[in-house]
Amino acid sequence: MDGNGRWATARGKTRLAGHSAGVEVASDVVRYAIKYGIPYLSLYAFSTENANRPKAEVQGLMRLARSAFAKSDKLNEQGIRILISGTPQGLDDDLVRSIGLIEKSTANNRAITVNICFNYGGRRELSDAVNKIIASGVKSVDEQSLRNYMYHGELPDCDVIVRTGGYMRLSNFLIYQSSYSELYFTDTLWPDFSENEFLRVLEYFKGCKRNFGKV
Numbered sequence: 001m002d003g004n005g006r007w008a009t010a011r012g013k014t015r016l017a018g019h020s021a022g023v024e025v026a027s028d029v030v031r032y033a034i035k036y037g038i039p040y041l042s043l044y045a046f047s048t049e050n051a052n053r054p055k056a057e058v059q060g061l062m063r064l065a066r067s068a069f070a071k072s073d074k075l076n077e078q079g080i081r082i083l084i085s086g087t088p089q090g091l092d093d094d095l096v097r098s099i100g101l102i103e104k105s106t107a108n109n110r111a112i113t114v115n116i117c118f119n120y121g122g123r124r125e126l127s128d129a130v131n132k133i134i135a136s137g138v139k140s141v142d143e144q145s146l147r148n149y150m151y152h153g154e155l156p157d158c159d160v161i162v163r164t165g166g167y168m169r170l171s172n173f174l175i176y177q178s179s180y181s182e183l184y185f186t187d188t189l190w191p192d193f194s195e196n197e198f199l200r201v202l203e204y205f206k207g208c209k210r211n212f213g214k215v
């Protein structure tokens, strides 16, 4: 969800105002996903690297997360199941508690599963997985069983990854789960991402011939 900062600066607003607008658009996109029958949606809300931003911006993002993770009534009304992927390390205790609570209170919802990657890094997910394997005493894993040690191994691989904001890179996002993802890059800044562009992503994906390495 890249481009919040540039969107805000272009309007003479603070970067945090951009992130607030970004939260609104994220919630719109969840609605589009439900409307068009997408069963799983992952949102990259805060990376382990984002923790190195200026303190005020990090604190602002944490405030937005606190408020988003406190909205279980609204989520339950819409049938939204929330999973959070990321490390609790470095997060305030109350935020870690609210992550546990929102996952628990939305666990039975079935309209869509929204995986919020928060305090998330793909390499960190892999090193956490290796440490879980060592701690469990398991002596070997294969490509599939490795999945069980991810933050949410029950999630399927990503079919298509959308990056807004003009850069063409994955920035440590779901690196195990994106091995065969289709990639959609757009210059649109995240707060400008619209239902029309969501539909363009679906059209793009429909047009992809998926070989998974075969002919």
Ligand code: FPP
Binding pocket: 001, 002, 003, 004, 005, 006, 007, 019, 022, 023, 026, 044, 045, 046, 047, 050, 061, 062, 064, 065, 068, 116, 165, 190
């Ligand atoms: C990248 O844009 C965006 C982020 C680092 C944060 C994205 C987060 C949200 C949209 C919502 C947050 C939701 C929760 C639950 C906390 P940027 O700031 O790098 O934009 P720029 O490249 O234009 O500077």
